[in-house]
Amino acid sequence: MKNYVKIVAEVKDFFGVISRRNRIKKLPSQYNPNKLFNTLIKHLALRNDVALAKKLGISSLVISNVRQFTQPVSGTLLILIHEKTGFSFSELRGFMGDRRQKLRIQGAQISSQ
Incomplete structure (x- = not known):
């Protein structure tokens, strides 16, 4: 059961990162x-x-x-x-x-x- 809770938390965190990225795209200065x-x-x-x-x-x-x-x-x-x-x-x-x-191009x- 602990593994399931951990996986759910990781998935929620992953989608939170995606939604934060989408909000950043919409800023006018970006x-x-x-x-x-x-x-x-x-x-x-x-x-x-x-x-x-x-x-x-x-x-x-x-x-x-x-x-x-x-x-x-x-x-x-x-x-x-x-x-x-x-x-x-x-x-x-x-x-x-x-x-x-x-x-930055391939490390250079x-x-x-």
Whole structure:
């Protein structure tokens, strides 16, 4: 019986962590890829996500999935946006709310300046 109580407590704690993460996503000052797409649409004088997808040469489903947090903004997507728009990577990361000064790639630290 003790093991069952312990497992139930761990499951509740796990789902509590998930719900806390979801609340963090909704804070306006945090990382939000929707800001990236909204800023690109504004700067490129486009009407909607479909027009942005055509401009970037990608499927509008990719933009939709990123907006719904079911797909992350990949490095490939950032490179494509950089090539098509001319925005620097630090600008693109700033549009999303990513303010980190150092990037960590497989154990290596790279300064973003």
